[in-house]
Amino acid sequence: xxxxxxxxxxxxxxxxxxxxxxxxxxxxxxxxxxxxxxxxxxxxxxxxxxxxxxxxxxxxxxxxxxxxxxxxxxxxxxxxxxxxxxxxxxxxxxxxxxxxxxxxxxxxxxxxxxxxxxxxxxxxxxxxxxxxxxxxxxxxxxxxxxxxxxxxxxxxxxxxxxxxxxxxxxxxxxxxxxxxxxxxxxxxxxxxxxxxxxxxxxxxxxxxxxxxxxxxxxxxxxxxxxxxxx
Numbered sequence: 001x002x003x004x005x006x007x008x009x010x011x012x013x014x015x016x017x018x019x020x021x022x023x024x025x026x027x028x029x030x031x032x033x034x035x036x037x038x039x040x041x042x043x044x045x046x047x048x049x050x051x052x053x054x055x056x057x058x059x060x061x062x063x064x065x066x067x068x069x070x071x072x073x074x075x076x077x078x079x080x081x082x083x084x085x086x087x088x089x090x091x092x093x094x095x096x097x098x099x100x101x102x103x104x105x106x107x108x109x110x111x112x113x114x115x116x117x118x119x120x121x122x123x124x125x126x127x128x129x130x131x132x133x134x135x136x137x138x139x140x141x142x143x144x145x146x147x148x149x150x151x152x153x154x155x156x157x158x159x160x161x162x163x164x165x166x167x168x169x170x171x172x173x174x175x176x177x178x179x180x181x182x183x184x185x186x187x188x189x190x191x192x193x194x195x196x197x198x199x200x201x202x203x204x205x206x207x208x209x210x211x212x213x214x215x216x217x218x219x220x221x222x223x224x225x226x227x228x229x230x
Contacts, residue, residue: 004031012043175201186226
């Protein structure tokens with residue numbers, strides 16, 4: 001790791017959050033916005049704004065990243081496990097193959113972001129806005145997503161076994177090869193056209209039998225599970 005990076009990280013770690021905000025804006029340009037492969041664990045990044053920063057393969061373990069804004073940032077391969085990321089915004093940011101297990105991330109918003117292949121097991125992501133976000137092939141075992149909006153999201157190949165989806169909006173989401181077995185789906189919201197994909201994801205009916213069933217029968221199964229049809 002370059003000396004410039006070491007110096008910036010050391011300053012961030014030794015200064016208060018208020019001073020760190022100044023350091024972020026004044027120092028990052030000198031290291032070409034590159035904080036990849038850095039140990040950023042335990043640093044207070046709350047209420048900061050980041051644009052076009054490369055955080056790839058860095059360690060944020062246990063960091064405070066609440067109420068912050070990230071635009072065009074690269075977190076690919078980073079470790080964010082156990083971090084606090086609530087009330088933050090992520091625009092055009094890349095979290096592919098990132099470790100985010102056990103993160104605390106309520107009331108956050110992601111726009112045009114990718115969590116493809118990310119590890120999000122045991123994460124707390126309640127009341128978030130994830131419209132049209134890419135969660136394909138991600139691992140969300142036991143994730144708490146209650147009240148979040150995942151309408152139009154790509155959940156193809158994602159594992160959400162045992163997750164809490166109460167009140168979640170999954171209308172028009174891609175549920176191809178998604179696994180939702182054992183999840184809480186009370187008041188889950190879908191469109192009529194999503195019924196077949198949801199039933200397959202929940203493992204309620206085998207594929208062979210599903211082909212022979214009419215839409216009204218599929219909707220009845222889901223209504224009995226307290227799923228809301230929009």
